[in-house]
Structure formats: C-alpha cells, structure tokens
Amino acid sequence: AIRYILRNQKEDGSWFGSWAICFTYATMFALDSLASVGKYYDTSEASRKGCEFLLAHQREDGGWGESYRSCETGQYVQHEDSQVVQTAWALLALMAAKCPNALAVQRGIQLIMSRQLPNGEWLQEGIEGVFNRNCMISYPNYKFIFCLWALGRYRRIYGDGPLKSE
Numbered sequence: 001a002i003r004y005i006l007r008n009q010k011e012d013g014s015w016f017g018s019w020a021i022c023f024t025y026a027t028m029f030a031l032d033s034l035a036s037v038g039k040y041y042d043t044s045e046a047s048r049k050g051c052e053f054l055l056a057h058q059r060e061d062g063g064w065g066e067s068y069r070s071c072e073t074g075q076y077v078q079h080e081d082s083q084v085v086q087t088a089w090a091l092l093a094l095m096a097a098k099c100p101n102a103l104a105v106q107r108g109i110q111l112i113m114s115r116q117l118p119n120g121e122w123l124q125e126g127i128e129g130v131f132n133r134n135c136m137i138s139y140p141n142y143k144f145i146f147c148l149w150a151l152g153r154y155r156r157i158y159g160d161g162p163l164k165s166e
Helices: 002-007 022-036 045-056 069-073 084-096 102-115 142-158
Strands: 064-066 078-083 129-131 135-137
Touching: 002 022, 022 045, 022 064, 022 069, 022 084, 045 084, 064 084, 078 084, 084 102, 084 142, 102 142
Parallel strands: none
Antiparallel strands: 064 078, 129 135
C-alpha cells in the first residue's frame, strides 16, 4: 500500500482524490498513511513534499479552500473562500506528518474555531464530495467529523493553552 501511495504522488507533492475534493482530501489520507509507517516531514521526502503542497495553498485567513473544479480538471483549483472541512483535512495531514510549521497549523485551527457557531455547529459551506469527477455531493456530517477530529488532534499534540498570535 505504501509503494502505491509513493508511486501516485504528483510532482507538486499532492495526491489526486476521487471521493472528495480533491487534492486536499487525498493528501490528507496519503500523509496519514505515510505517518502510520513512520514516514514524517523530517524523515520522508514524500511527506515533506505533501506538507509543502498544503502549506503553499494555505490562504491569508489561515484556512484552505479547493474548488470541485479540481476534480474535473485534474489540476488544483482554488475555491473563492476557505472552508472548514478542507481546512480540517489540511490540518489533519500536517499534524499527522509532524510538520514543523506550528504557526500554519494554529492559523488553521483559529479559522475553524472562528467559524463555529454558539451552539457548537458549523455552517454547511461548499461541496465536499464528488463522484465520477463531475457529480458533486454534500456530506453534511463532514463539517462535524473532520473539524472535531482536527481540534482533538491539535489539543493532543499542542495541549490546550492559548493559541499564539502571528
């Protein structure tokens, strides 16, 4: 399985995903898989390239946002806004890979926290899923599953002290 993951990494450090959108989603699972066998940012060129791909697409507000058009074109297409689900995917990947850029991770966590409603929910933002490269799917629970997973992983790694400001 690891050979397959390494063989399918794109030149820019990403992986193409076909169930959700798209490069962010697949890169999350690839980096998590590599981490499961001890391949981290500091020990694996593939992991480092995957992290650098994600960091290159972090937006000014600290989040990530990829358009469903990436699935159609096979090239990364930026969404007009950051989205909490894709931000969570990127954060999960960076944390799994032990990316040393803690500020990038904190900025993403701050975006997720800033979008959380008083009742604990997050709004449905954009399309998260895709089937057959052109049938877009909303997964309403993704905003809960992946945001909570990212927040929990962050707390486990960094503790629950205050987030540093830039």
